Amino acid sequence: MLNHLGATSALLDSPFRMLPEKSSNFADPVDFAFHLTFAICAFFFAIIVLTTIAFVIKYRRKPGDYPNPKLATHNESLELAWTLFPSVLLVVIFWFGTLPFIEMRDLPDDSECIVIKVTAQQFQWSFSYNDGAKTSSDLMLPVNRRIKLVMTSSDVLHSMFIPNFRVKQDVVPKRYTFLWFETNAEEAEYPFYCTEYCGQLHWAMGSLNPEAPAKVKVVSLDKFKEFLTAPEFSADDLTPELWEEYRNGNLEGVTAAFPDLEIPDLLAYGQKLFTAKTCNGCHTANSDVTLIGPGFGGRWGKTLNLVGGSTATFDEEYVRRSILEPNADFTTEFAAQAPDASGMTGAMAGPMRPSERELEALIEYLKTRKAE
Numbered sequence: 001m002l003n004h005l006g007a008t009s010a011l012l013d014s015p016f017r018m019l020p021e022k023s024s025n026f027a028d029p030v031d032f033a034f035h036l037t038f039a040i041c042a043f044f045f046a047i048i049v050l051t052t053i054a055f056v057i058k059y060r061r062k063p064g065d066y067p068n069p070k071l072a073t074h075n076e077s078l079e080l081a082w083t084l085f086p087s088v089l090l091v092v093i094f095w096f097g098t099l100p101f102i103e104m105r106d107l108p109d110d111s112e113c114i115v116i117k118v119t120a121q122q123f124q125w126s127f128s129y130n131d132g133a134k135t136s137s138d139l140m141l142p143v144n145r146r147i148k149l150v151m152t153s154s155d156v157l158h159s160m161f162i163p164n165f166r167v168k169q170d171v172v173p174k175r176y177t178f179l180w181f182e183t184n185a186e187e188a189e190y191p192f193y194c195t196e197y198c199g200q201l202h203w204a205m206g207s208l209n210p211e212a213p214a215k216v217k218v219v220s221l222d223k224f225k226e227f228l229t230a231p232e233f234s235a236d237d238l239t240p241e242l243w244e245e246y247r248n249g250n251l252e253g254v255t256a257a258f259p260d261l262e263i264p265d266l267l268a269y270g271q272k273l274f275t276a277k278t279c280n281g282c283h284t285a286n287s288d289v290t291l292i293g294p295g296f297g298g299r300w301g302k303t304l305n306l307v308g309g310s311t312a313t314f315d316e317e318y319v320r321r322s323i324l325e326p327n328a329d330f331t332t333e334f335a336a337q338a339p340d341a342s343g344m345t346g347a348m349a350g351p352m353r354p355s356e357r358e359l360e361a362l363i364e365y366l367k368t369r370k371a372e
């Protein structure tokens with residue numbers, strides 16, 4: 001419906017470009033509305049500034065000149081003109097702004113699009129596909145498809161902004177908000193951002209995080225399917241007996257039960273989870289350098305000073321509680337981040353929250369880290 005608005009000026013194709021590359025169905029109409037408004041503003045800015053300058057020169061006071069100005073009362077036709085003409089312009093701007101907005105709000109049916117669940121939390125995004133069967137910290141999208149994002153926040157107000165798609169929407173705790181768009185036919189990577197100030201590390205949510213920059217990745221349909229179905233070892237798929245064997249270091253039974261998969265041992269599994277669950281976005285594993293959270297190199301067994309004056313040992317129980325209840329303990333180093341009474345902050349919710357078996361692997365991994 002909106003394709004007839006696809007007017008691009010020569011300016012947009014030139015190296016001087018005000019807006020990023022257009023990569024979704026909404027880019028043309030949104031850019032049109034933007035450039036229309038911009039052109040109208042630039043036009044009147046020029047007229048007003050040029051007449052001001054001309055009048056300043058023309059009517060400046062000359063030596064010996066003490067005019068007694070005539071009192072201007074009103075000029076009906078002039079007043080009508082400056083009321084009606086801008087009103088028409090406003091209606092035009094409203095028209096071209098509202099049409100794409102209505103289209104954006106008119107969500108397609110789930111059967112017509114690929115639905116991806118988005119969870120925002122301080123300070124990362126996670127995306128889940130196929131009812132949670134697959135999760136990622138990059139937003140993976142197939143080319144040339146209609147996508148619907150179903151978004152919620154597990155703590156405070158965030159906002160999803162993908163400039164190349166020209167879409168932006170608040171992501172709100174305790175309710176769902178939506179975005180939809182159609183990707184272009186080319187494979188490409190785009191940045192995305194959180195555009196609602198959500199806390200100290202708001203800037204690091206999305207592609208600006210230097211440790212784990214997340215991207216929107218538009219890939220071919222084949223690659224997308226491969227991403228969705230690539231088999232992966234998960235401790236949660238093991239029977240209780242196999243899990244018991246596995247955590248005691250006996251991988252034979254598991255290898256026999258899952259012949260197609262490469263089976264890591266508990267330590268390697270923990271290492272893999274440390275990345276897969278995006279812990280590495282905020283923690284270093286092999287140094288004691290603080291990124292966003294503390295570094296884990298050499299931390300095992302250390303005594304930590306907690307806010308409130310007590311101490312704790314960095315052991316299984318402390319690590320488990322820190323991950324499952326991030327608001328429970330804060331070391332004095334992180335006093336500034338201790339949540340206020342609203343209790344709304346909290347990491348590791350949603351699909352990134354490790355299961356009990358995954359926790360065991362993560363603990364095994366943290367136990368063996370040395371500071372390099």
Ligand code: HEC
Pocket residue numbers: 122123124274277278279280281282283292293294304314318319320322323326327329330331334337347348352354362
């Ligand atoms: C978005 C950033 C972020 C992510 C992702 C994150 N953490 Fe943290 N983590 C922190 C911050 C900040 C603290 C310190 C404040 C606190 O205790 O909540 C912390 C504290 C911890 C602590 C307690 C450390 C101490 O000495 O007090 C552990 C253990 C921990 N995280 C483990 C993990 C694991 C395992 C993961 C991945 C499953 C993870 N974290 C993911 C930010 C993060």
Ligand SMILES: [Cu+2]
Pocket residue numbers: 120121123157158159194195196197198202205
């Ligand atoms: Cu945010």
